[in-house]
Structure formats: C-alpha cells, structure tokens
Amino acid sequence: MNMTLKTVLLAGAVLALGSTTALASGGGGGGGGGGGSVSAPSESAPQYDPAAEYAKAVAAIKARQYKDAARAAQHVTDAVPKSPDAWRLLGAARAGDNDWKASRRAYERVVKLAPDDASAHAGLGVALANLKDPKAQGEVDWLKARLQACGDACPDAANLKALTGAVEGAVAGGPAAPKPSAALSGHMLFGGPKAGDAAYVQAVSLINQKRYDEALASLADAQAVFGPHPDILTYQGYTWRKKGDYARAEQYYKQALAIAPDHMGATEYYGELKVERGDLAGARKMLAKLDRICTFGCADEEELRRWIELGHEPQR
Amino acid sequence: MRWAPRDADPVATFARVPTECLAPPRDPASALSVEVGRAAFRTPVLLGGQAGRAGLTCETCHKAGRGNPSFLFPGVSGPPGTADVTDSLFSSHRGDGIDNPKPIPDLSAAKAKLKIAQAPAEHRLEPFIHGLITEEFDGPEPSKAVLAGLADYVRALNTAACPAAATEPVTVGYYLADARRALQAAKGEVAAGDAPTAILMIASARSRLGLIDERFAGPALSAERRQVRAADRRLAQAQDALRARHPDVPAALDAWLRDSRGLEARLAAKAPASLFDPRRLTQAARRRLPG
Missing domain, CATH: 1.10.760 (Cytochrome Bc1 Complex; Chain D, domain 2)
Structure with a gap:
C-alpha cells in the first residue's frame, strides 16, 4: 500500500493528523458553474477552513497583529460557533487590540460553553477589569476557589496562580493591563504543531487504553493548538460516547460534520452512535453516505456495516 | 500522518518497489x-x-x-x-x-x-x-x-x-495486475460459496484502484480519474451483489476483467503526465515538502 505518497504530498498542510484528506475533500464550498450566478450573497460569501483560520489567528497573535488575529478568529467562530477554543482565541485577540467590550463578549461565550475553563474566566476577568466593571472581582473569586479546591500540589496550581495574579493585577489597575498571553498562560495555544500532533497521537493511545478522561485532556491540548479540527472533534465525540454521554458525543460529531461534511471517521462514529441508540434507520443513512464518500472502499464503512448487521458493537 | 521520512528519496520510496519473491x-x-x-x-x-x-x-x-x-x-x-x-x-x-x-x-x-x-x-x-x-x-x-x-x-x-532485479517500477499495469489477481481470487471464492472472502478480495482490487487514482492528481487528468472511479463503482456494485446473493457476480467480474485491459491502455498512455512519472513525482514531492 502506497498511501504514503499521498501523505508526503500533503505534508505542507497545517496538520499531520489521521483524516487530513477527509478535511481536504470535505467542504466543497462555492462554485456552481454554468451561466451566471443566481446564488444569494450568503451562499457566495467566502468560506473558511476553520483549522486554517485558527492557525492564522494564532500566528497573528504571536506577531502581535491583533486586528488580523481577530479577523481570522472571527472566521473560526462564524464557522464553528460552539467551539470554546475559537471564542477564547477571539477574546485574546480582541484584548490584544484593547477592544475590551468585544473581548468580554467573546470570553462570556467561552464561559457559557465551557464553564470550568480557567483561562476563559481569567480572560473575562481581565476584560471586565479594564471596563471598570466590578464583576471582575467575581472572576478573581472563582479562580481563587478553584485554586483552593485544587490545592498547591495539583498539576494546574501554577497556572491557576498565574491566572489569578493576572486578573488581580488588572482589577488593581496596574500600569498596563495584562495582554492576551496572561489569559492564555499555561495554555497549549502556542505549543506548535509538533506538540499538537503529539497530544493527538497520545489521545488516540489513551482511548485505546480506555483512559477516557486523560484522552479528553490530551484532545483539549491538541485542540488548543489546532482549533476546531474535525479529527479532534470526532475523537472528542468518540470519547464522550465511550463515557456514555451520547448527547455530548452527538454534539461533537455534528460539529465535525459541520466543518467537514464528508469526514469519514465522524460519519462512521455518528452511525455507531445511532446503532447504540437503536436508530438503525439513521445508521443506515450514515452507511449510505460512507458508500458514497469512500471511493475505493474504506475500513470505516465495513466497520459500520458490521455494527448495523449485528445491531450492536461487534465483539473484540 | 507521514509514513515515510520527509527527506525520503521520492523515486526510491514511491516510484519503485521491491520485487516479490513468491513461489x-x-x-x-x-x-x-x-x-x-x-x-x-x-x-x-x-x-x-x-x-x-x-x-x-x-x-x-x-x-x-x-x-x-x-x-x-x-x-x-x-x-x-x-x-x-x-x-x-x-x-x-x-x-x-x-x-x-x-x-x-x-x-x-x-x-x-x-x-x-x-x-x-x-x-x-x-x-x-x-x-x-x-x-x-x-x-x-x-x-x-x-x-x-x-x-x-x-x-x-x-x-x-526472488527475481534477478531487486526492484521494479510502480506503474498503472503493476497495480492493475494486482487488482486482476485479487478479482480472480474473488471468483474462486464465489465458486466456493464464500461470499465474505470474495467481498474482501474485491476490496483489495478497489484499494489498488485507489493507488492509481492518487497518482492521477490534478485537473488535467480528471477524465482519467473519472474512468478509474467508474471502474471502482462497478466493483462496489459487485460487492453489493454478493451481499444480496445475486448470482450474476462472476459474469460481472469477468466483464470487469476484460474491460480492465482497455482501461490500462488508456491510463498508461497518460501516465507520463501523472505521478507515475518519476520526474513529475520528484518535482511534486520537492514542491510540497516544507523546509
């Protein structure tokens, strides 16, 4: 098998993850041929690859080009409005641009989507402090309570301390408001693709070892680097499914398929979820879709077929 | 994922394969x-x-x-x-x-x-x-x-x-020969009444077509890709027919095998414009490889 050829030729892509080809062949934006466009403006508007825009925003923040970063991050939130990572990135970019109202709004979305996200609480606290909003103290208190619950020896202690200090500094009206790096300190955001790939590979291994909570943590690290990438979202869905939270799993599969409608892994695993819920008709629709998108056949399709034939997960 | 080092020699790694030592x-x-x-x-x-x-x-x-x-x-x-x-x-x-x-x-x-x-x-x-x-x-x-x-x-x-030559070139014919052998094996298993094995044999033939398709990359070769994909679709239909226990699968496979000669000739004629050509393969690999 010489699929290596394809992967080496794809080496210039942002990611080196499993289904990068699925992403590349997914989307299918724009176009339409023939004579004259009859499409609405919303249909002919530029379409963005969220993972690529995310990478662009990270690079712009690193270069302190916050307006560019915000523009790219906005594209990500437009494409994947339920991604906390995307909103966190937008919050940081807006903060860098001293647009504290917009920063606050972005971080509020993160807190709503991911209530336990310490860096989001910190970002929100910094934005509120710069807006002279007394609610900033509430974020300091949240971080302190988290630190206390965590204890000095917990792995997150140093990060929580740094975040708390940053918000306290902003509330105290220090000489300069903490910049995005404060709200993102200890975060994988700037870890770079190698670190992101390593976190992703580690997560897949942890899933196979049934260490689902650790796998989710690794996937979160990978997502911080790559943003809402369909491969990562697919495995987040898979892991939540294995933890028995089907509703949450479905959200992730839907997010992955919203970004890459022809993602083979997400289609297969969503089909398996439907089997587990007893929705065999829905699972068959996923199988029919795999039959269409798996040109030259694929293991994903055969695995889902086995699930449907048995009505449950095949025995291993 | 990368299954070869970034600095791998594209010709040695992708344009040639070791010869098979099969008795x-x-x-x-x-x-x-x-x-x-x-x-x-x-x-x-x-x-x-x-x-x-x-x-x-x-x-x-x-x-x-x-x-x-x-x-x-x-x-x-x-x-x-x-x-x-x-x-x-x-x-x-x-x-x-x-x-x-x-x-x-x-x-x-x-x-x-x-x-x-x-x-x-x-x-x-x-x-x-x-x-x-x-x-x-x-x-x-x-x-x-x-x-x-x-x-x-x-x-x-x-x-x-082992043949005298240690390696041989990867060509359209190389992959199509594998596909044909897989389909002959499929016919043998159909005759033996083993549909699951026959389906896997056809899957093998389809994956060889996939390897041909990826080398016919680019808009200039879209007509050739369409032909490869049409050939794949016929095999997918043969798999479906086996699952549905239709009796006409051997005839469908025979027809495919016959038609594959024409497909091979058409693809081989265009191979110099594809990534089967070592020079183009090298250029493509060098152009895309970062750093």
Whole structure:
C-alpha cells in the first residue's frame, strides 16, 4: 500500500493528523458553474477552513497583529460557533487590540460553553477589569476557589496562580493591563504543531487504553493548538460516547460534520452512535453516505456495516 | 500522518518497489489460497481498527512481502523502518506502555531468520497472524479462507524465488495486475460459496484502484480519474451483489476483467503526465515538502 505518497504530498498542510484528506475533500464550498450566478450573497460569501483560520489567528497573535488575529478568529467562530477554543482565541485577540467590550463578549461565550475553563474566566476577568466593571472581582473569586479546591500540589496550581495574579493585577489597575498571553498562560495555544500532533497521537493511545478522561485532556491540548479540527472533534465525540454521554458525543460529531461534511471517521462514529441508540434507520443513512464518500472502499464503512448487521458493537 | 521520512528519496520510496519473491504452489486449491492471502495482504479492510482507518495494510510495512526501510508512523516508529507492535495507538489489546519499536522483518528472508516457525505441522503461523489482525490491529475476525490464505502466502514467500532485479517500477499495469489477481481470487471464492472472502478480495482490487487514482492528481487528468472511479463503482456494485446473493457476480467480474485491459491502455498512455512519472513525482514531492 502506497498511501504514503499521498501523505508526503500533503505534508505542507497545517496538520499531520489521521483524516487530513477527509478535511481536504470535505467542504466543497462555492462554485456552481454554468451561466451566471443566481446564488444569494450568503451562499457566495467566502468560506473558511476553520483549522486554517485558527492557525492564522494564532500566528497573528504571536506577531502581535491583533486586528488580523481577530479577523481570522472571527472566521473560526462564524464557522464553528460552539467551539470554546475559537471564542477564547477571539477574546485574546480582541484584548490584544484593547477592544475590551468585544473581548468580554467573546470570553462570556467561552464561559457559557465551557464553564470550568480557567483561562476563559481569567480572560473575562481581565476584560471586565479594564471596563471598570466590578464583576471582575467575581472572576478573581472563582479562580481563587478553584485554586483552593485544587490545592498547591495539583498539576494546574501554577497556572491557576498565574491566572489569578493576572486578573488581580488588572482589577488593581496596574500600569498596563495584562495582554492576551496572561489569559492564555499555561495554555497549549502556542505549543506548535509538533506538540499538537503529539497530544493527538497520545489521545488516540489513551482511548485505546480506555483512559477516557486523560484522552479528553490530551484532545483539549491538541485542540488548543489546532482549533476546531474535525479529527479532534470526532475523537472528542468518540470519547464522550465511550463515557456514555451520547448527547455530548452527538454534539461533537455534528460539529465535525459541520466543518467537514464528508469526514469519514465522524460519519462512521455518528452511525455507531445511532446503532447504540437503536436508530438503525439513521445508521443506515450514515452507511449510505460512507458508500458514497469512500471511493475505493474504506475500513470505516465495513466497520459500520458490521455494527448495523449485528445491531450492536461487534465483539473484540 | 507521514509514513515515510520527509527527506525520503521520492523515486526510491514511491516510484519503485521491491520485487516479490513468491513461489506459488502448483495445485489449484493451494494456488488459490496463496492468491487469497496475497490480496488480503493488500487491503486496509483486513486490518480495520485505527490502522485500517488510516489506510494501512500488511503491505505498508512489508512491501511486496519484503520489509519497508522507509516506514515511519508517528507514535509507532522509532527510526525509519521500525514499528512498535505493542503500542496502544493501533491496539486496545496489546499496548504495553513501553516505547520499543523493532525493525520490520523481511518476510521473504530465509525462514530460519524469521521469528515464527512457518511449517504447517507446527501450527504457529495461523494463530500468530490471527493475533496480529484481531489484537494488534483491532481488526475484525478474518474468515477461515483469509486466515489460511495469509499463512499460505507468507509460506510461499521465499528467498530462492526472488527475481534477478531487486526492484521494479510502480506503474498503472503493476497495480492493475494486482487488482486482476485479487478479482480472480474473488471468483474462486464465489465458486466456493464464500461470499465474505470474495467481498474482501474485491476490496483489495478497489484499494489498488485507489493507488492509481492518487497518482492521477490534478485537473488535467480528471477524465482519467473519472474512468478509474467508474471502474471502482462497478466493483462496489459487485460487492453489493454478493451481499444480496445475486448470482450474476462472476459474469460481472469477468466483464470487469476484460474491460480492465482497455482501461490500462488508456491510463498508461497518460501516465507520463501523472505521478507515475518519476520526474513529475520528484518535482511534486520537492514542491510540497516544507523546509
């Protein structure tokens, strides 16, 4: 098998993850041929690859080009409005641009989507402090309570301390408001693709070892680097499914398929979820879709077929 | 994922393959079994699990039944040409938590050099291969014919049967010849009443078409890709027909085999404009490889 050829030729892509080809062949934006466009403006508007825009925003923040970063991050939130990572990135970019109202709004979305996200609480606290909003103290208190619950020896202690200090500094009206790096300190955001790939590979291994909570943590690290990438979202869905939270799993599969409608892994695993819920008709629709998108056949399709034939997960 | 080092020589790695050292048995039943194993060896559907989803086959590590000094898979390989077969990335059964990649063996080396005794009387090879498929790669239970075929194929690999040339070029004909052999094996299994094995054989032929398709990249070759995909669709329909127990599958496969000669001629005529051409392949690899 010489699929290596394809992967080496794809080496210039942002990611080196499993289904990068699925992403590349997914989307299918724009176009339409023939004579004259009859499409609405919303249909002919530029379409963005969220993972690529995310990478662009990270690079712009690193270069302190916050307006560019915000523009790219906005594209990500437009494409994947339920991604906390995307909103966190937008919050940081807006903060860098001293647009504290917009920063606050972005971080509020993160807190709503991911209530336990310490860096989001910190970002929100910094934005509120710069807006002279007394609610900033509430974020300091949240971080302190988290630190206390965590204890000095917990792995997150140093990060929580740094975040708390940053918000306290902003509330105290220090000489300069903490910049995005404060709200993102200890975060994988700037870890770079190698670190992101390593976190992703580690997560897949942890899933196979049934260490689902650790796998989710690794996937979160990978997502911080790559943003809402369909491969990562697919495995987040898979892991939540294995933890028995089907509703949450479905959200992730839907997010992955919203970004890459022809993602083979997400289609297969969503089909398996439907089997587990007893929705065999829905699972068959996923199988029919795999039959269409798996040109030259694929293991994903055969695995889902086995699930449907048995009505449950095949025995291993 | 990258399955070859970034600095791999594109011609040596992708434009040529080692020659196969296969000594096929004479009696038809054994020859069919070897062909079944040979085709199963070349499809990701055999492995299933994460490896199969990533498109890996037995042949990814054992090119033409040999080794693969360029194999490099993140998280599984150490230096190129090695793999950690007890890593959790592919396996939910055999992960040992230790990073211990080992050199990939040449399956066509002298039998005494190989880890597993291959003599049928020792009954070691079949259980070993079964464990590889179902535990090391989390694959589905193989049919009896596939398991026996894989063992027979590995047994038929023999240093003494190595051709004089160590390598041969990768061509349209190379892959289509494999596809045809897989389909002949499928016909044999249809005749034996073993539909699941026949379906896997057709899957193998389809994956070879996929390898042709990826080398006909670019808008200028879209007509050729359409032909390859149409050929694939016919095979997918044959698989569906087998699942539905339609009796006309052998005739459909015969028709496909006949038509494949014309397809090969048309594709071969355009091959110089594709990534089957070593010069174009090198240019493409150099253009895309960062740094």
